Amino acid sequence: MSREDDILDSLYDLTIDGERDKVVALTNESLELGMDPLVVLFDALIPALEEVGRQFEAGTFFVPEMLVAAKAMQGAMDVLRPLLAKTDAKPLGTFVMGTVKGDIHDIGKNLCNIMLEGAGFNVIDLGVNVQEQTFLDAIREHKPDALGLSAFLTTTMPMFIPLIAAIEEAGLRDGLLIYVGGAPVTQEYCDKVGADGYSPNASALVRHLKEKMGIKASG
Template sequence: MSREEEILDGLYENTLNGMAPPVVELTKEGIALNMDPMVLLFDALIPALEEVGRLFEIGEYFVPEMLIAAKAMSGAMEILQPLIAESGAEPLGTFLMGTVKGDIHDIGKNLCNVMLEGAGFKVIDIGVNVAPETFVEAIKEHKPDAVGMSAFLTTTMPMFITNIEAIEEAGLRDQVKILVGGAPVTQEYCDTVGADGFAPDANSCVRLTKQLLGIPA
């Protein structure tokens, strides 16, 4: 086995097991050996994250395991993203993400961000406690393909409606797909507020975004 193959295998296994330091070191070594950043991403890191998602769905992994795997991947992404941008590789699309006004929970949001970036999306995170007018201004500025709104509290879930109404009033609703998520959110609630989709976890967020944007899985 060549050193390049060993690096890809190591990246896969260490990402799967949430071992951040080896993932960063192997990524740096791969770049030093002139390996293509896209190969590191698509032949090792993304497959590892997809396997993490699969293990989560069948109940072998839980949120803590997903978080440490995502953290390991994000260390590699910090190194790879500038190189991928330099190479002119086009992202699959732009995803704008924020937690709604009155809510400062960000674990689920951050996990979705890493999974989306790993899948090839450009992610713009506008943070927590985001007011409706901030969502509107960010859509105008960044022209995303999709917008994600997170609410962890039942008391902040009604902000979905407020945000979507503000986006409609600004004449931007037909320009973006809107996804909602968070612990208390359901598909029924998503349908009620007029969002395009509901993602119960980070893995389904990626799958649903691709589906809504017509991108092959």
Template sequence: MKLEKIVECVLGAEMDKVESLVKEGLAEGTDPSVLLKEGLIKGMDVIGEQFENGDLFLPEMLAAAMTMKAGVEILKPHLAGGDSKAAGIVVIGTVQGDIHDIGKNLVAMMLEGAGFEVADVGIDVPPEDFVKAVEEKKPQVVGLSALLTNTMPAVKMTIDALQEAGLRDQVKIMIGGAPVTQEFADEVGADGYASDAAGAVNIARGFI
């Protein structure tokens, strides 16, 4: 019953209630990974479906993602070690020349909620900084965001830089952003393209 309430509160973006319910669940001895998967992630999966179907808009999705993240933050210390290993590691950032971050932040939050460890390298990120982050974090997935048409070439520059550094074969690259298309993803050699945050989570899951 508590898990159903957590799902409902994520859907309703009721942050205080989610935090209380997660704390209660832990106090009652519920497995933290169950609270994560059957409560928070389940709620966010429903939100993702509603968004993809056009039943929900970006501000509502962002509010739900922030609610889910608040619950995840409480669970994090209890998820360390044991069987609750991260689903995978994702390095994510907005490419050089682009300072937009709402979409990137939403994808990062949803990935965290889906159990991924996320290294957010920020906005206006030069190719060499992505290379450095991949060397340090050893992710399975790299997410590149471009929200402006004139910054799309930086996506290819980043992929090329990973190739030159000998890291391209070690990671799957997914890209997204308003002007980005599947055709562009194919053109620059990305492994995946998502038109929204829910799609990005599904792609990342498919890569692992």
């Protein structure tokens, strides 16, 4: 096996195992060897996170495993991101994401962002405790394909209702897929607030979004 193939195999395994430092070192080595960052991303890192997502949905991996794998992926993405921006790789679409006003939980949101980014989306993260006006300004500025609203408290998830109403009133709802999620959110609540989609986890969000946008699954 060539050193390149060996690196791809190791990156896949080490990302699943959440070995951030080793993943970062190997990603750097891959670039020193002149490997294509897209190959590293699509042949090792993304398949690894997809496997983590599968294992999570199957109940064989739990949040801690998903988090360390996501952090390992994030480490590699920090190395690759500037180079990827230089390639001709067209993003699959733009996703604006934020945790709603009054809520500072961001671990679930960040996991979604990494998985979306890893799948090839351009992600604009508005952070936590995001005010209504900030969401409206971001939609106008970035013209995203989809908007994600994250809430982890039963007291903050009702924020979805005035937010979606404000987006409609501002004439920004057409052609925008609105996703809602976070620990207390359900499909039933998504239907109630008139959002387009709900996902209980990051990998399901990526799959659902690709389906809605007519993008074929990789692998």
